[in-house]
Amino acid sequence: EISGFAFDLDGVITDTAKFHAMAWQQVAEQVGTKWTSQLADNLKGIDRMTSLEMILKAGGHETEYSDTEKEQLADEKNHNYVNLIKTLTPDDILPGMLDFIQSLHQNHYKLALASVSRNAPVILERLGLTDSFEGIVDPASLKLGKPDPEIYIRAAEVMHLDPDKVIGVEDAAAGVTSINKAGETSLGIGDAKILHEANLIFANTKEVTLQAIKEKMTAN
Numbered sequence: 001e002i003s004g005f006a007f008d009l010d011g012v013i014t015d016t017a018k019f020h021a022m023a024w025q026q027v028a029e030q031v032g033t034k035w036t037s038q039l040a041d042n043l044k045g046i047d048r049m050t051s052l053e054m055i056l057k058a059g060g061h062e063t064e065y066s067d068t069e070k071e072q073l074a075d076e077k078n079h080n081y082v083n084l085i086k087t088l089t090p091d092d093i094l095p096g097m098l099d100f101i102q103s104l105h106q107n108h109y110k111l112a113l114a115s116v117s118r119n120a121p122v123i124l125e126r127l128g129l130t131d132s133f134e135g136i137v138d139p140a141s142l143k144l145g146k147p148d149p150e151i152y153i154r155a156a157e158v159m160h161l162d163p164d165k166v167i168g169v170e171d172a173a174a175g176v177t178s179i180n181k182a183g184e185t186s187l188g189i190g191d192a193k194i195l196h197e198a199n200l201i202f203a204n205t206k207e208v209t210l211q212a213i214k215e216k217m218t219a220n
């Protein structure tokens, strides 16, 4: 019996995934790594420093930058990203997500946030969703990011639920892997080819309703 939902933020609740991609593309161009849609997909859900390492590696530049220079590049990316998210308002919640979150509350499900983004609290505030979650996993407290299961295990803990009672909601392949390894049910939103490991797949946020989830779960 499912009793709680653990949500990723970027690309699930709001379309900040595109802002992360825009800011990383600038860094990629600066270091001379070719920006591709595949690289963009691979970076989804990945924490800040690991994302930078992946961008450097994709272009064969991993040995060209000192730790200090890497910190600078990551700071620059975040500076650009923070600028891009300044204008977020509750209107930027993805289609259907507010209704879905409200229906979860009405049906007494618990909700947790499982984002590795250090910017998650300010984004939730701008979307007017801070009070919608029982708990937020603090990314600063994590040893490993997605695809490691740690963040989704912690999300179940903040809801005081066993993992098998939790559905994790993700737009990223790394996130789906994290959910599956945590022993939860994975719900992927997006391209079925990229999210093929997900237990339940929805093409977009509008289609995600409690009814549709129940139907897919009995069909499985």
Ligand code: G6P
Pocket (backbone or CB within 6 Å): 010, 017, 020, 043, 044, 045, 046, 047, 048, 051, 078, 115, 116, 117, 118, 119, 120
């Ligand atoms: C999320 C996003 C990633 C981002 C990461 C860290 O997982 O999907 O694209 O790199 O958070 O975000 P931050 O805001 O801390 O740089």
Ligand code: MG
Pocket (backbone or CB within 6 Å): 008, 009, 010, 011, 012, 017, 044, 045, 170, 171, 172, 175
């Ligand atoms: Mg995401």
